[in-house]
Amino acid sequence: MLGKLNWSAIPIDQPIPLFAAGLVLVIILAVLAWAGIKGYYPYIWREWITSVDHKRIGVMYVLLAMVMLLRGGTDAIMMRAQQAIAYHSGGYLPPQHYDQIFSAHGTIMIFFMGMPFVIGLMNLIVPLQLGVRDVAFPTLNSVGFWLTATGALLINISLVVGEFARTGWLPYPPLSELRYSPGVGVDYYLWSLEISGIGTLVAGINLVTTVLKLRTRGMTYLRMPMFCWTTLASNLLIIAAFPILTATLTMLVLDRYAGFHFFTNEAGGNLMMFVNLIWAWGHPEVYILVLPAFGIFSEVVATFSSKPLFGYRSMVMATMAICIISFCVWLHHFFTMGAGPDVNAVFGIASMIIAVPTGVKIYNWLFTMYGGRLRFETPMLWSVGFMVTFTIGGLTGVLLAVPPADFVLHNSLFLVAHFHNVIIGGVLFGAFAGYTYWFPKAFGFRLHEGLGKTAFWFTFTGFWVTFVPLYAAGLLGMTRRLQHYDVAEWRPWMIAAGIGTILLTIGIVFQILQLAVSIRHREELRDATGDPWDGRSLEWATSSPPPVFNFAITPDVHGEDAYWLIKSHAKQQQITDHEEREYKDIEMPRNSPTGFVCAFFATVMGFALIWHIWWMVVLGGIGAFATFIAFAWRDHDEYLIPAAEVARVDRANLAERRAAMSLVGSAP
Amino acid sequence: MTDATLPYVAHGDPHHVRGMQESVIAHEGPAPKRIVTGFGFWIFLLSDIVMFSCFFASYSVLLGQTAGGPSGAQLFDLRSVAAETAFLLLSSFACGMASIAADVRSVRWYQIAMAVTGLLGLGFLLLEVREFTDLVSRGAGPTRSAFLSAFFTLVGCHGVHVTAGLLWLLTMMAQVYTKGFRADIMRRMLCFALFWHALDIIWVAIFSIVYLIGSAT
Numbered sequence: 013m014l015g016k017l018n019w020s021a022i023p024i025d026q027p028i029p030l031f032a033a034g035l036v037l038v039i040i041l042a043v044l045a046w047a048g049i050k051g052y053y054p055y056i057w058r059e060w061i062t063s064v065d066h067k068r069i070g071v072m073y074v075l076l077a078m079v080m081l082l083r084g085g086t087d088a089i090m091m092r093a094q095q096a097i098a099y100h101s102g103g104y105l106p107p108q109h110y111d112q113i114f115s116a117h118g119t120i121m122i123f124f125m126g127m128p129f130v131i132g133l134m135n136l137i138v139p140l141q142l143g144v145r146d147v148a149f150p151t152l153n154s155v156g157f158w159l160t161a162t163g164a165l166l167i168n169i170s171l172v173v174g175e176f177a178r179t180g181w182l183p184y185p186p187l188s189e190l191r192y193s194p195g196v197g198v199d200y201y202l203w204s205l206e207i208s209g210i211g212t213l214v215a216g217i218n219l220v221t222t223v224l225k226l227r228t229r230g231m232t233y234l235r236m237p238m239f240c241w242t243t244l245a246s247n248l249l250i251i252a253a254f255p256i257l258t259a260t261l262t263m264l265v266l267d268r269y270a271g272f273h274f275f276t277n278e279a280g281g282n283l284m285m286f287v288n289l290i291w292a293w294g295h296p297e298v299y300i301l302v303l304p305a306f307g308i309f310s311e312v313v314a315t316f317s318s319k320p321l322f323g324y325r326s327m328v329m330a331t332m333a334i335c336i337i338s339f340c341v342w343l344h345h346f347f348t349m350g351a352g353p354d355v356n357a358v359f360g361i362a363s364m365i366i367a368v369p370t371g372v373k374i375y376n377w378l379f380t381m382y383g384g385r386l387r388f389e390t391p392m393l394w395s396v397g398f399m400v401t402f403t404i405g406g407l408t409g410v411l412l413a414v415p416p417a418d419f420v421l422h423n424s425l426f427l428v429a430h431f432h433n434v435i436i437g438g439v440l441f442g443a444f445a446g447y448t449y450w451f452p453k454a455f456g457f458r459l460h461e462g463l464g465k466t467a468f469w470f471t472f473t474g475f476w477v478t479f480v481p482l483y484a485a486g487l488l489g490m491t492r493r494l495q496h497y498d499v500a501e502w503r504p505w506m507i508a509a510g511i512g513t514i515l516l517t518i519g520i521v522f523q524i525l526q527l528a529v530s531i532r533h534r535e536e537l538r539d540a541t542g543d544p545w546d547g548r549s550l551e552w553a554t555s556s557p558p559p560v561f562n563f564a565i566t567p568d569v570h571g572e573d574a575y576w577l578i579k580s581h582a583k584q585q586q587i588t589d590h591e592e593r594e595y596k597d598i599e600m601p602r603n604s605p606t607g608f609v610c611a612f613f614a615t616v617m618g619f620a621l622i623w624h625i626w627w628m629v630v631l632g633g634i635g636a637f638a639t640f641i642a643f644a645w646r647d648h649d650e651y652l653i654p655a656a657e658v659a660r661v662d663r664a665n666l667a668e669r670r671a672a673m674s675l676v677g678s679a680p
Numbered sequence: 681m682t683d684a685t686l687p688y689v690a691h692g693d694p695h696h697v698r699g700m701q702e703s704v705i706a707h708e709g710p711a712p713k714r715i716v717t718g719f720g721f722w723i724f725l726l727s728d729i730v731m732f733s734c735f736f737a738s739y740s741v742l743l744g745q746t747a748g749g750p751s752g753a754q755l756f757d758l759r760s761v762a763a764e765t766a767f768l769l770l771s772s773f774a775c776g777m778a779s780i781a782a783d784v785r786s787v788r789w790y791q792i793a794m795a796v797t798g799l800l801g802l803g804f805l806l807l808e809v810r811e812f813t814d815l816v817s818r819g820a821g822p823t824r825s826a827f828l829s830a831f832f833t834l835v836g837c838h839g840v841h842v843t844a845g846l847l848w849l850l851t852m853m854a855q856v857y858t859k860g861f862r863a864d865i866m867r868r869m870l871c872f873a874l875f876w877h878a879l880d881i882i883w884v885a886i887f888s889i890v891y892l893i894g895s896a897t
């Protein structure tokens with residue numbers, strides 16, 4: 013009746029996961045109860061869960077990413093603590109549990125922290141920067157988000173029902189085959205990524221179509237803000253790479269569920285094919301994450317230097333070059349496979365070449381800052397911290413791209429330090445920069461500056477104190493994923509890394525504090541201008557938060573830095589008052605529960621597939637199909653906002669804006 | 681207003697020289713819905729083709745790995761495959777007819793053409809199921825060898841797409857029956873036609889790479 017599921021799936025004998033799961037459950041129930049008592053359910057359902065507004069969906073993506081950051085971060089703290097303790101002893105985590113933790117840490121941080129964070133920011137900002145009212149496929153956008161959330165939910169269910177994979181964040185066969193991993197851990201991994209992978213693909217299709225087909229009048233390709241370009245490149249990579257992940261995981265699913273022989277040791281299976289396929293997705297994935305971050309830094313550096321981005325066209329070229337070359341380097345993840353010197357040399361050189369466009373970008377940011385009027389507010393701090401950190405991480409990457417060096421450093425902590433150096437220094441710093449930079453746009457008030465800066469300095473210092481020791485330990489020969497060790501020279505480095513983790517944790521605590529304090533003091537931090545940083549692109553041309561239709565009248569674009577041009581034009585012409593605008597009715601897509609309902613059935617189906625509950629699989633499938641049919645039979649998918657209402661909203665926003673501007677205007 | 685009145689424009693990068701006045705509106709704004717929908721669906725099809733290319737790649741890698749079991753030359757029945765191909769290509773022709781019928785808003789011809797498309801698609805599917813069950817009954821199922829795993833996955837994935845296409849086709853017929861040729865339904869029809877034709881393209885690749893080359897060796 014319930015497949016493989018029975019009471020033994022609950023880890024009663026393991027206090028740590030049980031306690032963690034209990035705590036999470038209590039928090040979730042408390043939040044639900046609080047929302048219920050306050051009577052927020054109808055509001056949350058109407059305005060958020062069923063929302064197809066790209067801004068709301070973007071915010072929900074970022075929220076999901078932040079919650080998952082806490083989960084993945086907790087895993088990191090546990091691992092660092094284990095390695096600091098486990099010299100000549102077993103530490104406090106048994107091997108099975110430790111293996112699950114490092115697998116879950118990687119999986120969650122890449123798929124459910126990094127991806128939702130960048131996709132959320134792209135969703136929130138790109139339509140605004142393009143000067144349009146929504147993304148190309150609003151309901152599909154909601155489906156994509158909720159499928160991502162489904163994946164995150166399934167992984168977190170594995171904490172308390174059953175187990176998670178013990179295979180590392182990429183489940184290499186034959187370890188991940190049924191014979192060597194008979195439990196449900198790998199199945200949790202497979203199904204949560206298959207489902208969230210569909211969500212990611214949907215988001216990719218949506219954003220590419222939005223950038224290529226929905227731009228306001230005059231917004232030619234070479235007038236788009238850099239963030240739109242990197243969004244385009246990143247989502248093109250999603251479209252080309254995520255189907256590879258889906259196909260590869262499907263093959264592993266067939267091996268495990270139906271006795272196929274894609275990657276088995278018997279009957280002619282080829283496990284190296286898995287490694288090749290997974291990295292043909294995996295390396296572009298690195299750039300899917302980091303390209304949007306590059307875009308964020310481009311926006312932030314230009315804004316806080318009060319200068320146009322230096323070398324805009326070379327930046328576009330570099331972005332698209334990375335987009336293409338990223339598909340030609342995957343083999344550097346397994347130089348030791350034995351492909352021979354020629355193949356290794358080709359991929360080694362390609363891996364070094366891809367550092368060139370990245371270097372171009374670093375110089376462009378530096379020259380943007382050169383001679384600018386610099387303002388070191390929190391987003392800018394993250395950006396400068398990124399430039400230092402990412403450059404060093406990139407250099408250790410070029411070192412690893414040399415095959416002979418890689419033979420020595422392969423699977424060592426040096427490698428672990430390298431990719432954390434680029435992913436934390438690149439993606440996470442970028443995500444935090446974007447979060448502080450665009451927060452006022454999303455919510456209408458700024459984040460507390462002092463707490464933000466404190467968080468930055470703790471995170472920045474904590475990062476180096478954590479990962480320099482890992483470089484050192486790696487050079488001393490320490491391999492990754494060790495549950496315990498007996499080498500005395502490694503010990504001090506592990507303790508140092510543990511101390512760094514404490515600093516990183518303090519950084520995160522300050523970020524949470526910053527959010528809480530800013531919400532409490534939102535009236536003092538309110539931004540009525542819609543343009544708190546003296547921005548350059550169109551997202552600052554509307555109020556904060558923007559009305560549901562983004563722009564009462566979609567803007568005409570006359571050059572790069574569209575909003576900066578509008579502002580200087582207004583200053584030149586001494587325009588203090590807006591000419592009487594002519595408002596028109598606006599059609600907007602109606603909200604729809606399709607995404608949420610669909611994800612509900614996907615969760616049921618995923619859970620049933622993991623536990624081999626076949627009747628429930630069928631039920632979930634029928635439910636999902638019925639949801640689509642119901643959606644397809646809707647008669648009204650849009651509603652009209654009458655011109656009078658648009659005028660009312662817009663005039664109120666303009667009045668507020670003018671009042672704020674005249675206050676600001678008196679200052680020099 | 682001239683360029684000189686915009687100080688940063690004059691002194692910035694060379695590509696910033698263009699002032700506001702002389703610039704023409706070179707881009708006319710968002711594309712109409714039909715274009716957006718069609719374009720998005722094309723991109724989906726491209727991603728789908730990337731997925732198929734992975735299965736093609738794995739098939740090519742595992743082609744010789746028969747583990748002492750039968751190879752393609754011993755298994756494939758080209759006559760049955762030829763019939764499948766004929767069914768699928770004819771169904772695409774019928775699907776084209778349905779598109780034309782939709783363009784001229786003829787419900788009767790639309791339903792007839794779609795029904796023919798569906799029946800031919802169903803015929804294809806039945807032939808494929810017959811081929812698969814025949815192979816399994818001869819002990820050449822997907823668990824026999826890595827080659828057969830790859831074969832069943834690649835061809836089966838196409839079959840699953842055809843099945844999904846049939847479900848979609850029935851939905852389209854029901855939608856036109858209940859709602860007529862509304863703009864959103866016409867857009868869905870555009871996507872369906874693209875999907876159905878893309879399955880042809882994939883089948884042509886399967887026919888050549890799997891069956892023709894496979895039965896020769």
